[in-house]
Amino acid sequence: MKVLIAGAGRLGTQIAQVLSAARNDVTLVERDDERLAELDDMPRVRVLAGDASEPGFLAGAGARAADVLIAATGRDEDNLVISLLAKRRFSVARVAARVNDAENTWLFDGRWGVDVAVPAATPLVSLIEEATGATDTVALLRLSKAGVEVIETAITEDSRAGGHTLGEIALPAGTVVATVVRDGQPTVPGPEIRLRPGDEILLVSHEATEQEIHAAFQ
Structure with a gap:
């Protein structure tokens, strides 16, 4: 499965690590150079510097071939724009977006290209299950927690x-x-x-x- 993740914060990085360990093809995108410099080595993850809300960059990052896109930035407005581009311009089959502010939850639906809206407080395991629809890969995360x-x-x-x-x-x-x-x-x-x-x-x-x-x- 080809997965494109926008946002290399703690959440995006953890999702990338789990899904890459389960042998998915994972690309992680982050526009903050300082955050990129702080990332630990992730040999199975393709890490790109750039703004996923820019259509040209998103295309170059592999959006057309992605099976799943996860918008996991810390800004709801960015997650909505990324989701809309993924669904409307690149026809990504499954788009999941993190909702940082609960008051914005009503926006995260099909009108903005969001298939799965995930509140920020949702446990990581549940977020990945919802985003990918593949519970078997999440077993790796449960094992590590145990x-x-x-x-x-x-x-x-x-x-x-x-x-x-x-x-x-x-x-x-x-x-x-x-x-x-x-x-x-x-x-x-x-x-x-x-x-x-x-x-x-x-x-x-x-x-x-x-x-x-x-x-x-x-």
Whole structure:
């Protein structure tokens, strides 16, 4: 799923991290250079500097190909303009917008291109569920809140796990394989799956460190 997020505040950044971890194609847009400089490294997220309320910039950011646009800036007027452009000019299938001031809620409807209006106080999990309509991806966020780490490792030509089945890999305690992504497609992680170079493995663990998990495969 291609997701375009306008606003790299705390909310927009968290949404980008969760959806990118769930293997969505995420672009995060922010016009404040100082805010951009404060962002932590997000290797799976395309971060662009610019104003999403400008049609030309929004087009360049990928609005025409987006499946979902989330307007998550701190200004309701900006979120409305971004939503209207996304729906009317770029025909984005699903548009969600954050409502910062409850008194403006009545504006956030189809007339402004908003499919889903989300009050600022709505929990992050609910916002992502409403915005994307995909509750399965939100499980990653729930896991992190429960103290469970989501860790990724990849099989290369040099990985000692290459050629072995998942059942032959000694995983650290409290660790399970969530999925094996092969040729861009997730597969059910049965013990009989034989790992090969190019495979990407998503694991969840409440005890092991990232280094311990990598050591099991590399």
